[in-house]
Amino acid sequence: MNGLKTTIFAITALVVTVGFLWFTNRSVAPKKATFEDVVAEARTGGYQLIDYKKLKQVYDQNPKGLLLVDTRQEWEYRTGHIKGALNFPMEPTWLSRWKNKGALEKFLGPDKNRFLVFF
Numbered sequence: 001m002n003g004l005k006t007t008i009f010a011i012t013a014l015v016v017t018v019g020f021l022w023f024t025n026r027s028v029a030p031k032k033a034t035f036e037d038v039v040a041e042a043r044t045g046g047y048q049l050i051d052y053k054k055l056k057q058v059y060d061q062n063p064k065g066l067l068l069v070d071t072r073q074e075w076e077y078r079t080g081h082i083k084g085a086l087n088f089p090m091e092p093t094w095l096s097r098w099k100n101k102g103a104l105e106k107f108l109g110p111d112k113n114r115f116l117v118f119f
Contacts, residue, residue: 050117058115067114069107085119 042049050058059066068085070077077087088107090096097104108116 055117058117062115065114067108067116069116069118071118082119 039049063084066084068082070081070085070087071090072087073089074087077085077089081087086107088100088104090100090104
């Protein structure tokens, strides 16, 4: 009877270990987002979407009051970016936003009156 308990325990431990390793090492690639997904996320997150015309208008009126944040990977940023934009690489997933929350707050700084644009 003792051997049966040991075997069951060993199999259970193996299944739990394999399941844990699979879950923690699986790809977290996001699904292809549609524009409707973007609009829904903006509504949920409490921010607004603007087009390039509105961005140009804000930039022309007060370029110093505008902070452009390029969220592409660093190598993409280095290949070309909007003049004055700062790079803060971030994957478009909730997990990435959650993991980078503290770093993003530090990156943005204490000035809460700037017009922030993430792209």
